[in-house]
Amino acid sequence: MVNKPIYLAASLLAILSLVAIGASANISVFAQSDNVQATIVPGASTLTDTAYSPNPIEATVGQTVVWTNDDSAFHTVTSGSAGAPDAGKTFDSGLAGPTALTSKGKTFEHKFDTAGEYPYFCTLHPAMVGTVIVK
Numbered sequence: 001m002v003n004k005p006i007y008l009a010a011s012l013l014a015i016l017s018l019v020a021i022g023a024s025a026n027i028s029v030f031a032q033s034d035n036v037q038a039t040i041v042p043g044a045s046t047l048t049d050t051a052y053s054p055n056p057i058e059a060t061v062g063q064t065v066v067w068t069n070d071d072s073a074f075h076t077v078t079s080g081s082a083g084a085p086d087a088g089k090t091f092d093s094g095l096a097g098p099t100a101l102t103s104k105g106k107t108f109e110h111k112f113d114t115a116g117e118y119p120y121f122c123t124l125h126p127a128m129v130g131t132v133i134v135k
């Protein structure tokens with residue numbers, strides 16, 4: 001009878017720690033679904049591997065990378081490398097349409113569902129290159 005309050009306290013602690021574990025698990029799931037932000041920097045047309053920032057972009061499987069054009073010039077975010085037959089096959093902001101990064105403030109996004117390294121470039125300025133690393 002004397003120990004009963006101790007058992008109650010211990011049970012309460014056990015329940016509270018389970019709740020805490022559950023809450024932290026939910027937070028990590030939420031963090032994984034967050035978008036990863038990247039930019040095309042001002043003056044990118046004359047840059048190479050610093051045109052896209054950060055470079056490389058690191059993401060986890062299932063995350064979406066959002067590129068914002070912070071430059072005044074028209075750029076693209078195009079998978080692969082310039083001249084390669086598979087260029088633009090995985091993702092491409094393109095030269096026309098709603099995803100085209102025609103001016104400052106425009107955004108393009110792509111969700112990465114498979115781990116790997118994804119090189120990309122700008123079709124208008126092929127010296128602009130970057131990599132997305134998905135883990």
Ligand SMILES: [Cu+2]
Nearest residue numbers: 075122124125
């Ligand atoms: Cu460009």
